[in-house]
Amino acid sequence: MVIKQYDVYLVSLDPTFGYEVKKTRPCLIISPDDMNAYLKTVMIAPMTTKSHPYPTRASLRFKGKNAHICLDQIRTVDQRRMQKKLGSLQASATDKVKAIIREILEGAKSAGATTTEVPLHHIDMKGCMGCLSCRKTPGVCKQKDGLSPFLEAMKDCDGIVIGSPIYMYRITGQMKQFVDRCYSFYKDRDDGGYDCVLSPGKKFALVISQGAPDPEQYKKSIRWLAGMTGFGFGMKEVGRIIHSGSHENPAKDTKDLLKEANEIGQRLVAE
Numbered sequence: 001m002v003i004k005q006y007d008v009y010l011v012s013l014d015p016t017f018g019y020e021v022k023k024t025r026p027c028l029i030i031s032p033d034d035m036n037a038y039l040k041t042v043m044i045a046p047m048t049t050k051s052h053p054y055p056t057r058a059s060l061r062f063k064g065k066n067a068h069i070c071l072d073q074i075r076t077v078d079q080r081r082m083q084k085k086l087g088s089l090q091a092s093a094t095d096k097v098k099a100i101i102r103e104i105l106e107g108a109k110s111a112g113a114t115t116t117e118v119p120l121h122h123i124d125m126k127g128c129m130g131c132l133s134c135r136k137t138p139g140v141c142k143q144k145d146g147l148s149p150f151l152e153a154m155k156d157c158d159g160i161v162i163g164s165p166i167y168m169y170r171i172t173g174q175m176k177q178f179v180d181r182c183y184s185f186y187k188d189r190d191d192g193g194y195d196c197v198l199s200p201g202k203k204f205a206l207v208i209s210q211g212a213p214d215p216e217q218y219k220k221s222i223r224w225l226a227g228m229t230g231f232g233f234g235m236k237e238v239g240r241i242i243h244s245g246s247h248e249n250p251a252k253d254t255k256d257l258l259k260e261a262n263e264i265g266q267r268l269v270a271e
């Protein structure tokens with residue numbers, strides 16, 4: 001049986017204990033394909049059609065029904081508990097930020113730019129190891145991994161687009177790791193502040209996607225992200241998309257949103 005991440009299987013969860021999710025129900029495979037290919041176990045998140053609005057329950061549409069993924073009930077199960085495949089989550093259910101960023105990059109390309117997409121969740125990226133070598137050699141991060149060439153490219157680029165979904169009330173862990181690694185772009189000042197070593201005149205845009213309908217709900221986290229990855233580098237912001245209520249309005253189907261994204265891409269080049 002070839003099991004893929006983001007497939008949905010009917011899984012027999014019993015026997016269970018206490019408050020664990022019971023019965024045979026659809027479950028989302030969350031373990032990566034490398035693990036699924038070699039182990040006889042898979043990591044699953046049970047799905048339910050009824051749920052309280054906990055932040056740990058991600059809602060989406062599956063097979064025409066509203067479904068909630070119980071991220072608070074993730075568990076590892078033997079593959080023999082899996083009864084049959086029900087389908088897979090569509091790319092639109094896992095890639096809302098990507099859909100918007102792709103459109104911004106399309107806009108930038110149409111205005112003559114060369115673009116590179118850097119999916120932080122796919123590259124082999126380590127966190128900052130706190131070695132502080134960048135205090136001695138600002139601009140150079142000693143940690144060498146899949147992110148290193150892109151940190152280098154940020155020195156030469158004319159603009160960047162930063163995108164993150166909101167996971168568990170904040171930006172994603174991958175984005176925080178990226179921000180930590182960007183410490184290497186800051187040089188200590190004698191007065192305790194920092195100067196950025198990136199050349200001035202670059203531009204940035206920000207994309208956030210969230211399930212919650214109120215675009216103001218995570219404004220502190222979003223303001224912080226804009227500060228750390230844009231304003232702090234002396235960059236000028238050319239646009240910001242807060243895609244809220246993303247489950248009801250998938251980005252790829254929201255024409256106005258994609259039009260705005262494309263225009264932001266053009267502004268990255270033109271302004």
Ligand SMILES: Cc1cc2nc3c(=O)[nH]c(=O)nc-3n(C[C@H](O)[C@H](O)[C@H](O)COP(=O)(O)O)c2cc1C
Pocket residue numbers: 055056058059071092093094095096097098165166167168169170209210211212213246247
């Ligand atoms: C692990 C996880 C945690 C989430 N936590 C929140 C949250 O705290 N608040 C919220 O509004 N949406 C939350 N969501 C919903 C996502 O922000 C939303 O589905 C977003 O559009 C996902 O974008 P993506 O498809 O690019 O990953 C969460 C989703 C996941 C998978």
